[in-house]
Amino acid sequence: ESADANPSTVTGRAAWYSFAYLLRLVACDKLDIDTTELLAGFRAISDDGHPSGQAFLCDALENGAGYSTWLGKPENIQALLLECQGGSSLAESWTSGDHFHRCQTSCNDCLRDYYNMPYHGLLDWRLALDMAAIALDSAFSLNVNDGESRWSTMLAPDGGIDRALHQLGFKRREDI
Numbered sequence: 001e002s003a004d005a006n007p008s009t010v011t012g013r014a015a016w017y018s019f020a021y022l023l024r025l026v027a028c029d030k031l032d033i034d035t036t037e038l039l040a041g042f043r044a045i046s047d048d049g050h051p052s053g054q055a056f057l058c059d060a061l062e063n064g065a066g067y068s069t070w071l072g073k074p075e076n077i078q079a080l081l082l083e084c085q086g087g088s089s090l091a092e093s094w095t096s097g098d099h100f101h102r103c104q105t106s107c108n109d110c111l112r113d114y115y116n117m118p119y120h121g122l123l124d125w126r127l128a129l130d131m132a133a134i135a136l137d138s139a140f141s142l143n144v145n146d147g148e149s150r151w152s153t154m155l156a157p158d159g160g161i162d163r164a165l166h167q168l169g170f171k172r173r174e175d176i
Helices: 010-031 067-071 074-083 089-095 097-102 114-119 125-136 160-167
Strands: 038-047 050-059 143-145
Touching: 010 038, 010 050, 010 067, 010 074, 010 089, 010 114, 010 125, 050 067, 067 074, 074 125, 089 097, 089 125
Parallel strands: none
Antiparallel strands: 038 050
């Protein structure tokens, strides 16, 4: 199975926006600045006739503050991508404990903030972490073994999907 974040699809745009806002969070933490000081987004490009995307971060301050110059250095963007991986405080806070079970896609404790409100419906912290893993290692597999995703627990009876459906008034039927 291939991972395709085609920006001409809703799921592709969700992946690219989620990734860009994850990068912004990590960069702002690393630079010790407010998230309003960096803009995040993505642009659609054509890669040999196939639609692809590029996440970007840029200075939001008038006349810039030099953050983009710092972020443009390969060793710095590499360090940001490593911060997005398991074992980092950010990834750890999202993938364990209360957040993992409470947050289905995004919340104010992970990717959402007032300034990215138009994208709240697209943001998903799992997509963001997967995109960061792929950006760090193009051979990264979304499947961990026998076709199971690292997010398979969401499908379990008590998993996130069941909880979300229950909140909407639906119940799991095993007799079908």
